[in-house]
Structures are given as structure tokens and as C-alpha cells.
Amino acid sequence: MESEKKTLQDARRDNFYLYLRSREPGNIYSRWMEAVSRGDVDDAAEAARDYRNAMLDSCDNMMVPDRPNVNVPAWEAYRQALRDAPEQEGFPLSIVWPEKP
Numbered sequence: 001m002e003s004e005k006k007t008l009q010d011a012r013r014d015n016f017y018l019y020l021r022s023r024e025p026g027n028i029y030s031r032w033m034e035a036v037s038r039g040d041v042d043d044a045a046e047a048a049r050d051y052r053n054a055m056l057d058s059c060d061n062m063m064v065p066d067r068p069n070v071n072v073p074a075w076e077a078y079r080q081a082l083r084d085a086p087e088q089e090g091f092p093l094s095i096v097w098p099e100k101p
Contacts, residue, residue, distance in 0.1 A: 025054040036093050045092035052082050059100065074101035 032047035061067070062075045081098035088095055 025051060025058060028054050032092075039093070041092060045086075048085065048092040048095060051097075052085050055082055055097075071101055077101075 028047055028051040032044060032051050035043035035047050056079060059075065059079065062070055063072070063079075078098050078101050085091065085095055085097065
């Protein structure tokens with residue numbers, strides 16, 4: 001019985017890690033690119049917003065007030081460009097993603 005319990009725990013852990021990997025920006029970007037190549041507007045829009053949100057999350061730590069050597073205006077502009085991505089002409093199949101400062 002203990003080995004079955006451990007197996008179930010392992011499966012849950014593995015599923016959780018798969019979920020986390022699916023939320024990584026690189027994997028979400030790949031999902032967006034696949035949707036774009038299929039011309040699937042709904043999937044592309046969902047993936048684009050997920051990618052944008054992941055990129056915003058990944059740079060939250062750059063906006064901490066006491067972080068040294070940070071070009072705050074550049075990071076603010078980058079984050080605003082990410083927020084504005086859904087407003088671009090051609091969204092979601094054609095997006096010019098901003099570059100990190």
C-alpha cells in the first residue's frame with residue numbers, strides 16, 4: 001500500500017512539474033508560434049496573453065524600489081510595451097514583442 005501511495009505522490013509531483021514547465025515563457029512562446037502557424041486566432045490570442053503575462057511576471061523583481069543599478073524608465077517602457085501588445089495591429093497573429101532592457 002505504501003508503494004502505491006508513493007507512486008500517486010510521484011505522479012502528482014510530476015504533473016505539477018509539467019504544469020510549471022508549461023507556464024515557462026519559452027514554452028508559452030512556442031505554443032503561440034504553433035498557433036500562429038496554424039492560423040488559429042483564438043489559441044494564438046490566449047497564448048500571446050499568457051506569454052505577455054509570463055514576461056511581466058519574470059521582470060517584476062526589476063521594479064523593486066531598492067534594487068541597485070536598474071534603469072527604471074527602460075523597464076517601465078518595456079513593461080508598458082508588453083501590456084500594449086494586444087493593441088498592436090495584427091494581434092494575435094502578428095506581434096512585435098519588445099526586447100528586455
